[in-house]
Amino acid sequence: MRFEDVIGQDQVKARLRHGVAVGRIPHAQLMLGPEGSGGLPLALAYIQFVMCPNRTELDSCGECSTCRKLSSFTHPDVHYTFPFPKKLGEMEVCSDVYPQWREALKDDVYMSYGDWMQQLNAENKQGNIPTKELRNIIKNLSLKAYEGNMKVSLVWLPEYLGQQGNILLKILEEPPAGTLFLLVGSDVDDILSTIVSRTQLVRMAPIEDAALSEALVVRDDIAEADAQRLAKVAQGNYHLARELGKEATNPHLDAWRQWMTIVFKRKMGDAFAWSDDLSSLGREGVKLFLLYGIQVLRTCAVVPYSGSDGLWEGPEQDFVNKFNTLQLGYEVIGKMVKVLEDAMYGIERNGNPKIILMDASYGLVKSIVKKN
Numbered sequence: 167m168r169f170e171d172v173i174g175q176d177q178v179k180a181r182l183r184h185g186v187a188v189g190r191i192p193h194a195q196l197m198l199g200p201e202g203s204g205g206l207p208l209a210l211a212y213i214q215f216v217m218c219p220n221r222t223e224l225d226s227c228g229e230c231s232t233c234r235k236l237s238s239f240t241h242p243d244v245h246y247t248f249p250f251p252k253k254l255g256e257m258e259v260c261s262d263v264y265p266q267w268r269e270a271l272k273d274d275v276y277m278s279y280g281d282w283m284q285q286l287n288a289e290n291k292q293g294n295i296p297t298k299e300l301r302n303i304i305k306n307l308s309l310k311a312y313e314g315n316m317k318v319s320l321v322w323l324p325e326y327l328g329q330q331g332n333i334l335l336k337i338l339e340e341p342p343a344g345t346l347f348l349l350v351g352s353d354v355d356d357i358l359s360t361i362v363s364r365t366q367l368v369r370m371a372p373i374e375d376a377a378l379s380e381a382l383v384v385r386d387d388i389a390e391a392d393a394q395r396l397a398k399v400a401q402g403n404y405h406l407a408r409e410l411g412k413e414a415t416n417p418h419l420d421a422w423r424q425w426m427t428i429v430f431k432r433k434m435g436d437a438f439a440w441s442d443d444l445s446s447l448g449r450e451g452v453k454l455f456l457l458y459g460i461q462v463l464r465t466c467a468v469v470p471y472s473g474s475d476g477l478w479e480g481p482e483q484d485f486v487n488k489f490n491t492l493q494l495g496y497e498v499i500g501k502m503v504k505v506l507e508d509a510m511y512g513i514e515r516n517g518n519p520k521i522i523l524m525d526a527s528y529g530l531v532k533s534i535v536k537k538n
């Protein structure tokens with residue numbers, strides 16, 4: 167993985183390159199970006215940039231034996247840690263799951279947590295980073311490097327480190343020489359604060375529209391006009407943009423309209439059938455739907471201030487325009503977004519989608535009730 171293969175994120179790339187150029191590579195870094203912004207690809211490209219003996223000012227060479235091993239995720243000095251379900255055959259630590267991990271990354275380095283669990287056929291199980299794995303991280307970082315002079319530990323989604331994550335504090339504070347500890351997450355509130363405070367934060371923004379739409383054209387073979395529309399709808403989330411792009415028409419808009427009708431007309435009797443219907447999308451599908459809803463609401467919130475010109479076209483824009491005649495105001499829309507975010511959190515934590523969607527329906531009704 168080279169910086170060149172990471173979509174957008176030019177500012178962060180520039181900062182990371184500069185750090186390496188002046189020899190400032192903090193031992194422990196937390197890369198934090200919203201879902202779909204490419205935290206994992208960026209971390210992989212950064213590791214390759216740091217380790218490649220032939221790097222230029224801009225990027226790793228992509229051809230040397232170090233780069234080749236890193237690109238196939240087989241470099242002996244890089245240890246990968248990620249959540250996986252507790253009861254997954256005989257698997258106890260992450261290295262037991264490396265074959266699936268490599269397969270998944272080769273297939274799609276922009277995978278989401280949901281994609282990963284699907285890859286493991288464990289969509290309905292709870293991901294976890296076991297204590298035994300944490301001891302492996304420490305052991306691995308304490309060993310001498312096999313090749314070159316650097317040991318790297320990459321933890322994808324430190325959100326899944328429970329209290330046992332505190333085992334890592336000492337090594338984060340006093341890392342052995344020549345080690346790089348990278349954590350890649352998206353929600354700082356879900357990461358142990360003791361860990362966050364011991365890392366250098368690298369914040370990523372959502373992917374810029376232009377870079378996102380170019381990626382959709384080049385990587386996913388989506389027509390330019392569609393790509394531009396999708397990039398706006400997805401607001402910097404490559405994962406969401408690509409999923410929406412798979413369908414000829416946006417699969418979420420109809421369901422979204424139905425939901426808003428139920429909520430605003432308080433037809434709670436219909437909410438049950440609607441929740442039932444939507445749950446058939448599966449956990450990942452429901453999550454994408456909620457993400458989509460959040461983006462729509464956010465757009466609705468900014469349109470009164472910035473206007474809708476060039477924001478969206480077509481049916482979504484019609485929805486936004488109609489929605490804004492309700493004049494709900496920033497605060498109410500904020501509450502609605504919070505309801506959707508909580509629902510997403512519940513889905514990620516393996517709640518029952520049907521129940522969560524019902525709860526969210528009531529939550530939305532409550533958030534739009536006018537207090538006089």
Ligand SMILES: [Zn+2]
Pocket residue numbers: 218219220221226227228229230231232233234
């Ligand atoms: Zn190289």
